[in-house]
Amino acid sequence: MCARSTTTFLIISILQLAQQVVVAQPGQARSPIPTEAQKVAKNVRPKAIEAHMRYLADDKLAGRKPGTPGYELAAQYVEKQFQTLGFKPGVATPGSPTGTFRQAVPLRKAQVREEVSSLVMIRNGQAKALTYGKNFFLSPNFGRPISEVTAPVVFVGFGVSAPELGYDDYAKIDVQGKIVACFNGAPATFPSNQRAYSGSAKAEVAAARGAVGMITFSLPTDVRARIESNAPRNRQATYRWTDARGQVQRTFPQLAVLASLGDSTARLLFDSAPKSFDEARKAANLGQAQAFPLMVSFRAKTQTELTDGLIGENIVGLLPGSDPKLKDEYVVYVSHLDHLGITPDRRPDAAKPDSINNGAHDNASGVAINLETARLLASLPKAPRRSILFVAVTGEEMGLLGSDYFASNPTVPRASIVANLCLDMPFFFHPLLDIVPYGSEHSSMKGAVEAAAQFVGVQIAKDPIPEQSVFMRSDHFSFVRQGIPAIYIKSGSTTGDDRDGTKLNLDWRATTYHTPQDDMNQPFDWNAAARHVQLQFLIGYLTAQADTRPVWNANDFFGTKFGPLTKGR
Incomplete structure (x- = not known):
């Protein structure tokens, strides 16, 4: 692979020139979503998502393996985006009035x-x-x-x-x-x-x-x-x-x-x-x-x-809430910033060997979508009632380490975290016509998911690949372990043409997943990515605005095992 080199100038230019497109229209005239949130949702920028991904998946970041210069470049990029959007550092630091965006994650x-x-x-x-x-x-x-x-x-x-x-x-x-x-x-x-x-x-x-x-x-x-x-x-x-x-x-x-x-x-x-x-x-x-x-x-x-002595880093940005009481509660967005780094090219017939695992879809895509979601939240006329945390976590590929560390050692009181939204490999290689909202069947967050899906104009589908155990395989589960309701949205299987979305997904997993071929030369559908932004934005917004925090469903398996009344979490 010879991915196109992406300079900082190009990134800034694309972001400045990004079109303010309307990707989705309300499904019905009477929407549970306030007018100001509807307007903001329509201002999503597909070009901005692409620009973020092109930087994070560039060869110069060498696969973003934790502890490498490439991961540090990715961390600096996300930190700069938070600063530009006006987010506050999300990690308190002794002796510092402002804190830091970096949460150290000690590893063995x-x-x-x-x-x-x-x-x-x-x-x-x-x-x-x-x-x-x-x-x-x-x-x-x-x-x-x-x-x-x-x-x-x-x-x-x-x-x-x-x-x-x-x-x-x-x-x-x-x-x-x-x-x-x-x-x-x-x-x-x-x-x-x-x-x-x-x-x-x-x-x-x-x-x-x-x-x-x-x-x-x-x-x-x-x-x-x-x-x-x-x-x-x-x-x-x-x-x-x-x-x-x-x-x-x-x-x-x-x-x-x-x-x-x-x-x-x-x-x-x-x-x-x-x-x-x-x-x-x-x-x-x-x-x-x-x-x-x-x-x-x-x-x-x-x-x-x-x-011992190895240190990873989570990048944490805070958007303070506007309600005098609810601002002390938090909705947490998470996406993993790390990937696999450099590994040998195992393709014996490769004309041009490639050893850089760029991790474009896994998971520059999730970080990019969450960064655009953060911009939408920051652009609201008034901040959401609850505070919002965005966390780009390390060590997901090592076993959900960064998210588990954050959920176990949060930078805010754990009991104040009301919900988590995770994004990891959402799969936007075709139009986004339906979604699989992993976790929505377990808590009252289902209502926010349904309202957002209706506005964006997507159907809600069942898990097409239950054998892949998707619910256990990304960072939202670290929050579930702590008794926090969580949502993890991925694309469904409807493509709008004669392609089988499930087959596309399984073929991608079989041929491209965790290989150097997961780069920016793939046929991404940027409007589908923008719809994912709208969903992330609206679900988080509705959760942050609600009078009551999300709760587990009565007698739910995970709520019973990990919920607030469960000891030894």
Whole structure:
């Protein structure tokens, strides 16, 4: 790729000359949206979105990997935009009357030392050493450099405990002091979002029940989860954020081994077991909870190289609210600024090798749309009643680290954050005729989403790719974990022509996602991007103006698990 170089002069020129176009008309004459907000929404500038993206996805930013000069250029750009719009620094600084736009995110890096780590299967007193990278991979232990354990293995189905959904693999087995083994994923009978969450919470569930390790493997049909498919990723370093005491978060050091097995190796676990691998697979496919001891033990040793002192940065801008009381409550917009940096070009037939992961769609697009949304909010005749925070977060590609840090250590009182709006890869490669508002079914924010969609003239659709677990895969979920209602909007599948939007999406994920080909040479639809701005603006505006803050729906899965009355969030 030879992306066109974008100079600061070009950016400024495009922004100054951007057309004040009307991208959408009200769906009905009687709209719940005030006239002044309608006027502002119509002033969205598609050219401004493109200009922001061209800068953030330029080769000179080298893929915006946290800790690199390219990420710093991106951070400076966003910070300058906030300043130009009149936003205030969103991070208080001791001794400074003005504060800063930068929130430091302390990180720990962990890398498994493969050559001195091992996994040995023991059956009937006979030990069989497995081969790293062929039979298994290990996850690092963030709690200690050397982690060792020998323990019997018990099979626990999907490793899911969800009694509220009538399912619990742990209901009839004691795993104290044992290594649990389980399939990746969760029962297909679960609703999509609950399935995604349950599939991600296995380590937490195992640790809470006293297990000393966990081994996972995929169902034969789940090709994406196999270690063969994820070998390059499994060998990468892993990162977590640390708190003020230097303690690593979102880890479970009591699990002395975290391993993933290849398919043929996983089948060996079931030799002489109460059920065969195929019987266990069939029960899993039927959504039947199951657990039984396997006639095997494992001896595991994980050596981890740990590196502290790494710092990421979130960029936080504040638009103070206008209501004397409600200004102390906040609506938070978030989009991730980071991407993958430079990686080898894996295309053997590439005429011109390209190693820069520009991250145009992922996620220069989300940042650009939120920057234009910030401009619309700042241009209102009167600021919204509640205050608005815009946060460009770091470390999303490392595991939602920047957003999780912010949501766990917010720059304003956590209880004062009433809602979150996230934007990440909204997919505007065709006209925006329908949207999938992930999260709207869980809270009262659904009303604002419906009003905004009606004004913009888009339909609301169901998730066309529930198997992708989209609800768990971006920064809004960091806020859900803290009991904060959140919305994450992506394009639907209607294109207005003979193209299949779902197929376009899946093909893009298969060929372009997380590759250097995600650059500015793609066929973006800038009017569709502008409609995303209108949606972001109106949903946030209506939420900020409402007399009452959003609430979780009664008995909602996520509201019950993480809501304000839930302890230990």
